[in-house]
Amino acid sequence: MTMAAAPDLLVARNVCKTFFEPTRGEDVEALRDVTVAVRPHEFVSVIGPSGCGKSTFLRIVAGLDRPTAGEILVEGRPVVGPGADRGMVFQEYALLPWKTTRANVEFGLRLKGVPRGERARIAGRFIDLVGLTGFENRYPHHLSGGMRQRAAVARVLAVNPTVLLMDEPFAAVDAMTRQRLQEELAAIAAAERTTVLFVTHAIEEAVFLSDRVVVLSGRPGRIIADMTIALPRPRVWAALAQDAAFVDFRERLTRLIHTGGAPVGGHA
Amino acid sequence: MTVAAIPLRRLAATRLGWLADLLPFAVGVAVWQILSALEIWPRVLFPSPAEVFRAFVADIRSGVLPFNLGVSLRSLGIGFVVGAAIAVPLGYLMGLSRASRRFFDPLVNLLQAIPGLAWIPFAILWFGLGQGAVTFIIVMSVFFPVLHNLLTGIRMVQPVLIEAVQTLGAGRAAVIAHVIFPATLPNLMTGIRLGIAFGFRSLVGGEMIASTDGIGYAIFNAQQYFQSARIVVGMLAIGITWLVMDRVVLRPIEQRTTMRWGLMREGIERV
Ligand SMILES: Nc1ncnc2c1ncn2[C@@H]1O[C@H](COP(=O)(O)OP(=O)(O)OP(=O)(O)O)[C@@H](O)[C@H]1O
Ligand SMILES: [Mg+2]
Numbered sequence: 001m002t003m004a005a006a007p008d009l010l011v012a013r014n015v016c017k018t019f020f021e022p023t024r025g026e027d028v029e030a031l032r033d034v035t036v037a038v039r040p041h042e043f044v045s046v047i048g049p050s051g052c053g054k055s056t057f058l059r060i061v062a063g064l065d066r067p068t069a070g071e072i073l074v075e076g077r078p079v080v081g082p083g084a085d086r087g088m089v090f091q092e093y094a095l096l097p098w099k100t101t102r103a104n105v106e107f108g109l110r111l112k113g114v115p116r117g118e119r120a121r122i123a124g125r126f127i128d129l130v131g132l133t134g135f136e137n138r139y140p141h142h143l144s145g146g147m148r149q150r151a152a153v154a155r156v157l158a159v160n161p162t163v164l165l166m167d168e169p170f171a172a173v174d175a176m177t178r179q180r181l182q183e184e185l186a187a188i189a190a191a192e193r194t195t196v197l198f199v200t201h202a203i204e205e206a207v208f209l210s211d212r213v214v215v216l217s218g219r220p221g222r223i224i225a226d227m228t229i230a231l232p233r234p235r236v237w238a239a240l241a242q243d244a245a246f247v248d249f250r251e252r253l254t255r256l257i258h259t260g261g262a263p264v265g266g267h268a
Numbered sequence: 269m270t271v272a273a274i275p276l277r278r279l280a281a282t283r284l285g286w287l288a289d290l291l292p293f294a295v296g297v298a299v300w301q302i303l304s305a306l307e308i309w310p311r312v313l314f315p316s317p318a319e320v321f322r323a324f325v326a327d328i329r330s331g332v333l334p335f336n337l338g339v340s341l342r343s344l345g346i347g348f349v350v351g352a353a354i355a356v357p358l359g360y361l362m363g364l365s366r367a368s369r370r371f372f373d374p375l376v377n378l379l380q381a382i383p384g385l386a387w388i389p390f391a392i393l394w395f396g397l398g399q400g401a402v403t404f405i406i407v408m409s410v411f412f413p414v415l416h417n418l419l420t421g422i423r424m425v426q427p428v429l430i431e432a433v434q435t436l437g438a439g440r441a442a443v444i445a446h447v448i449f450p451a452t453l454p455n456l457m458t459g460i461r462l463g464i465a466f467g468f469r470s471l472v473g474g475e476m477i478a479s480t481d482g483i484g485y486a487i488f489n490a491q492q493y494f495q496s497a498r499i500v501v502g503m504l505a506i507g508i509t510w511l512v513m514d515r516v517v518l519r520p521i522e523q524r525t526t527m528r529w530g531l532m533r534e535g536i537e538r539v
Contacts, residue, residue, distance in 0.1 A: 059431075062431075062435050063435075064431050064434070064435070081434075082431065082434035082435045083434075083435070083437060084435070084436055084437030086435060087435050087436060088431075088432070088435040090428055090431070090432055092428055094426075094428045094429055094431070094432035095432075096429060096432075096433070096446065096447065096450070097450075097529045097530055097531060098450040098451075098525070098529045098531075099446075107433070107436060107446070108436035108437055111433075111436060111437045111438055111442055112437060139528065139529055139530060140530070141529065141530025142530070152432075155436070156435075156436070159436055159437065165435070
C-alpha cells in the first residue's frame with residue numbers, strides 16, 4: 001500500500017488478535033498480521049479452516065472487537081466501533097425475535113429515519129429478492145433456518161452499507177437454495193455495486209461469488225494466498241460448474257488450504 | 269394426569285372450554301366437601317363449603333368484605349407501583365452501568381434477605397398504625413423480586429442481538445429500546461408476578477399486626493372470635509383476587525408478547 005495507489009475502500013493493516021482464554025488461563029492467538037485491502041465494488045471472500053479466525057477478523061472489521069495490534073480503515077477513516085456503514089450478517093442470523101420479518105428488514109431503515117412508506121417499499125423489495133414474500137408478518141421462530149438466514153441478508157441489504165460483511169450466511173441452507181441464494185447475492189452485489197467482505201469455509205462458494213479470495217492458514221490465521229478470480233460476470237451455476245477456469249481456481253484453492261499454503265506459491 | 273389430559277384438551281378446544289377451566293375448582297370444592305362431611309375435625313377447625321359460602325354472602329351483603337378488600341387492594345396497588353417504579357429503573361441502571369452496579373449491588377444484597385415483615389416495627393414508628401405502615405412494607409417486599417429478576421434478565425440478553433443492531437446503526441438508546449427491553453420482558457414479568465405475590469404476603473401479615481382494616485386484619489379478627497368460616501372467606505378473597513389479576517392482566521400481556529415471540533411457552537408436552 002504505497003501512497004500513490006490506494007483508492008481502497010477498506011483496508012485491514014497488520015491486524016493481530018490474541019484472546020485470553022480464562023478457562024485455560026492462557027492466551028489464544030487467533031489472527032497474526034492480517035493485511036487485506038478491498039477496492040470499491042469488489043467482492044472479497046476470506047476462506048480458511050474452522051477456528052482459524054475468520055469470524056474474529058470480520059468482527060474486528062465490523063468494529064465489534066478491537067484488534068490487539070493493527071487497524072482497520074474504511075474510506076480512510078479508522079474504525080473505532082460498529083456502524084451502519086459496515087452491516088453484518090451473522091453466522092447465527094441474530095434476527096430480533098420480537099419483530100416480524102418485515103419489521104426486522106425495515107429496522108435499519110427506521111434507525112436511519114427513512115419515512116414509513118419508503119421503508120415499506122425498500123423492505124418489500126429486499127424481502128422479495130430473498131424469496132420471503134408471504135412471510136412478512138411471521139416472527140422469526142416461525143421461519144425455517146434458511147428463511148431466517150435470508151431475512152438476515154435482506155435486513156442488511158436494505159440498509160445499503162458501504163461494506164457488506166457476511167459470516168457464512170448460507171451455511172445452514174440446503175444445497176439447492178444455497179446455489180440460488182449465491183446467484184442472487186452475486187447479482188444483487190453487481191447491480192447495487194455493493195462492496196462485500198464474505199467469510200466462508202466453502203471453497204466453491206468463495207470462487208463463485210468473489211473477485212478475490214483471501215486464504216487464511218489454520219490458527220493463528222495468517223494470509224497464505226490472495227487470489228484474483230478472473231471469471232466473467234454475471235455468474236450462474238449452470239454455466240460455471242463445469243467451466244475449466246472455475247474448476248482450476250477451485251482446485252488451486254483446495255490444494256492451498258490442504259497444504260497450509262507453504263510450498264505452493266498460488267498467487268494469481 | 270395423562271389419562272385426564274386428553275379429553276380435557278379436547279374439551280378445551282370446544283366452545284365449552286370454560287367448563288375445563290372450572291373443573292379444577294369443582295374438584296377442589298368436592299374434596300373439601302367430602303372432608304368436612306366426614307367430620308374428622310370439629311367444625312370450628314374445619315368449616316364446610318356451605319358455611320363458608322354463607323359467610324361469604326353475608327360479608328358481601330354487609331359491605332365488610334368489599335370494604336376490606338378495597339382497603340387492602342389500595343395498599344397493595346400503591347405499594348406495588350412505588351416498589352416497581354424504583355426497582356425497574358434501578359434494575360436497568362445497574363444492568364447497564366458497571367459503576368452503578370458496583371455501588372448498588374452490595375446494598376441490595378445486604379437488604380435482600382430481610383423479609384418485608386421485619387420492617388414492621390420501623391414502619392409503625394415512622395408511619396403509625398394503619399395502612400401507611402402496611403404500604404411501606406409492601407414496597408419493601410415488591411422491590412427486591414422485581415429488581416432481582418430484571419437483573420437476571422439483563423445478564424441473559426444475547427450479545428449477538430445487540431451487535432447485530434449496532435451494525436445496522438443502532439446507538440445506545442435504540443439498543444435499549446429494541447433489544448434490551450423486549451429481551452428482558454419474560455424476566456420482568458416473572459419479577460412482577462413474584463413482586464405481587466410477596467406483596468400479598470406482607471399485606472396480610474402487615475394488616476394483622478399494624479392495621480385495623482383490610483383483609484389481613486379481617487382474617488386475624490375472625491380468628492379472635494372463632495369465626496373460622498370468615499377466615500376462609502378472607503383467604504379465598506385473596507386467592508380469587510390473584511387469580512383475576514393473573515387471567516385479566518398478566519397472562520394476556522404474556523400471550524401478546526413473550527409467547528407470541530417464541531421466548532416462552534405454556535409448557536412442554538412432547539417429552
Ligand atoms: N471471545 C473469544 N474468547 C476467546 N477465544 C475466542 C473468542 N472468539 C474466538 N476465539 C478463538 O479464536 C479462534 C478463532 O475463532 P473464530 O470464531 O474467528 O473462527 P472461525 O474461523 O470463524 O471458525 P468457524 O469457521 O468454525 O466459524 C478460535 O480458536 C476461538 O476459540
Ligand atoms: Mg466463524
